[in-house]
Amino acid sequence: MEKKERIKKDSYSRDVLKKFSQHKLAMLGMTIIAVEVLLVILLPMVMELDPYTSDVLNFSAAPGPGHILGTDDTGRDLFARLVYGGRVSLMVGLLSAIISLMIGVPLGLVAGYYKGIWETVIMRLADIFMSFPSMILILVLVSVFDPSVWTIIFVIGILGWTDFAKLIYGNVLSVREKEYVESARAVGTKDLPILIKYVIPNAFAPILINFTFRTAQAIIQESSLSFLGMGVQPPEASWGNILYAAQSITVLSTRPWMWVPAGILLVLTVSSINFIGDGMRDALDSRTKIRKK
Amino acid sequence: MEQSQALIDVQGLKKNYITAKTFTGKPLKTVHAVDNVNLRIYKGETLGVVGESGCGKSTLGRTILRLVEPTEGKIIYNGTDITGFHKEEMRQMRKKMQLIFQDPYASLNPRMTVLELIKAPLDAFESGNNEAKTEKVKEIMELVGMPEKMMNRYPHEFSGGQRQRIVIARSLVLDPEFVVCDEPVSALDVSVRAQVLNLLQKLKHKKELTYLFISHDLSVVKYVSDRIAVMYLGRVVEIADKKELYNNPCHPYTKALLSAIPIPDVDCAMKRVVLEGDVPSPINPPTGCHFHTRCKYATERCKTECPALKNINGTHQVACHLFD
Structure with missing residues (x-):
């Protein structure tokens, strides 16, 4: 009995999970990312990888027995650099997306829920941020604060808040007019619990989806920066600065x-x-049906 | 009925919505949703409010609860003027005044279980520890006829009637004194309407509630109300005891409205008062008596002068120049 109640209780999240697991591309994406994350974390522990020391005998060597993916122009092992670079690239993507989310979501919530002056200030600020070509702004900021992995994470993260703010703002605008929010106000619920229990759960799905897209975008941004020589600085590796050689x-x-x-x-x-983002979008959309096997 | 103390006294209540502004921010179009309403609701009674859609019934109910801020006028609750109350003071008042929503499909947060939904008002006022609260929820669930074991389910698993029971339970869990029922049965199937209405009646007696019962369904209003107020375009045109109103409707609009009640008898010859034209827009309501454009008794005076509510027969009040 107890167990049955439990299952009932989680029916919404269960439906979402089911739909997500039926999305083939999303599952493929999940697998690839999971494998990448595992490799990037585990390989340096089990193999002796050295991405920093030059092999003076092998500059720009083609793949061979000593270096399975060859070496770069200063003789560093490219396989090791790929693994370590993957750590940096994935970390930059994930962390800066988290930073964007943590700044954008509260601001968008406040703007959408309280409206008035908050709305004007926050949303116009977002417009100002969005009207800058972000790449140039990032380039300037990175060169001011000296390019390190953490500066890049913060700069990309902070400049990415507008997407999240705009998204949640739009959703909150529609959710706050829903009768169940009014009903919460009518029974005397305070603003903060209303935001947490009523507004956020009903406005959050698109944020989750956007989070994945933002992560991908941040990885690209980091690579572009590194490709331009303003990103992660050698000897530290990232996929972007490996591409710099090209x-x-x-x-x-x-x-x-x-x-x-x-x-x-x-x-x-x-x-x-x-792909994961697409899968999430389809899974969280209540209009898509679960396919029967 | 016995004229006990007025629980709610509404004086000159107005609510305007500005729908268009000029470039400089001056209001260009104003909807007079509630236009100078005076009402008294006595302790223990059910005051029905009828009128067609868009006449301001729901806005009136919400303005009295200050879920919508009034533009003008006073709301006096049990002798205290609550119009100027601050946010927190007003929040405290919510313990005593509640609203039952029209649409049980929209007024329950889809992400909360029945227990969480009904417990929300208790959480808002921190009344007791969690177990005491849960106990209270169980009590009220039993009272509204919901089995306790449904507590952990989500709203989408219930039918309209059951959802409305949840809504009622949530509104009554704080033991309020005054409840605005905003068309509580109009979203329900005819077959469950009677059940919910009877439940509301039962709870009223048990908890000594006072209702403001808003509906467009005359038969529903007749069933539950002690007194009835008829609204037309934001104004109350007639208030009387139920019997008096149904037997002796005075305002031409009330007459037309009552004659529209279908009689379930094919042989019964209906003498319907058919109104011509549509309800005028509340953006630019007619001058004088709002009803003069459709009233067959309208005179020159009706076009210019707005009739006030006047007593004509004991507590029977009507706003019409015919009864001067």
Whole structure:
């Protein structure tokens, strides 16, 4: 009996999970990301990888027995750099998306729920942020604060708040007019519990979806920055600064091992994350039905 | 009925909505949703409010509870003027005045269980520890006829009638004195209407409640009310005891309204008063008596002068120049 009640209670989340697990591309994306995360965490523990020391005998060496993916122009092992770079790239993506979410969601909530002056100030601020070409702004900020992994995380994260704020603002505007919110007010519930129990749960689904897309975007932004030489600085590795080598035409045309793997990984990661986002969107949308087997 | 103390005294209540502004922010179009309403609701009675859609019934109910801020006028609750109450003072008042919503499909948060929903008012006022609260929820659930074991379910698992029982339980769990029922049965199937109405009646006696019962359904209002107020375009045009109103309707609009009640008898010849035209827009209501555009007794005076509510027969009040 007790157990049955439990199951009933979770029926909404169960439906969502079921729909998500039936989304093939999303499951593929999940698998790829899970494997990547595992490899990036575990490989440096079990293998002896050294992404920093130059092998003076092998500059720009093609893949071979000593270096399975070859070495870069200063003789560093590219496989090791890919693994360590993956750590940085994934971390930058995830953490900066979390920062964006943590800034954007509360601001959007306040703007949408209280309206009035809050709405004007916060949403116009978002407009101002959005009217800047963000890449140039990031470039400037990174060069002011010196490029390190953490500056990049913070700069990308802080500049990404507008998406979240706009999204949740729009949702809150519609949710706050719902009768169940009015009913909460009518029974004397205070503003904060109303926000937490009534508004957020009913306005949050798109935020979750946007979070995945934002993560993918942040990974791309970090890579673009590193590609331009303003991102993660060597000797520290990131997929973006591995690609930096591809700025030279010789490397591009004659040494594909130096940039192809990083490029493939980037594309794979970003599209996997986007697939997960798509899957979440379909799963959280109550109009899509669970397919019967 | 015995004229006991007025629990709610509404004086000159107005609610305007500005729907369009000029460039400088001056109101261009104003909807007079509630237009100078004076009402008294006595302790222990059910005051029915009828009128067609858009006449301001619901706005009136919500303005009395100050869920919608009044533009003008006073609301006096049990001798205290609550119009100027601050947010927190007003929140404390919510213990005593509650609202039962029209649409049980929209007024329950889909992400909360029945227990959480009914407990919400108790949580808002921190009345007792969690067990005491749960105990209270169980009590009220039994009272509204919901089995206790449904406590952990979500609203979407229930039918309209059951949902409305949840809504009622939530409104009554704080033991309020005054409840605005905003068309509590109009979203329900005819078959469950009677059940919910009887439940409301039963609870009223048990908990000594005072109701403001808003409805557009004359038969429903007739069934539950002691007194009835008829509204037209934001104004109250007639108030009387139920019997008096149904037997002796005075205002031409009330007459037309009552003649529209269908009689379940094919042989009965209906003498219907058919009104011409549509309800005028509340944005630009007619001058004078709002009803003069559709009233067959309208005179020149009706077009310019707004009739006030006057006593004509004991407690029977009507706002019409015919009864001067």
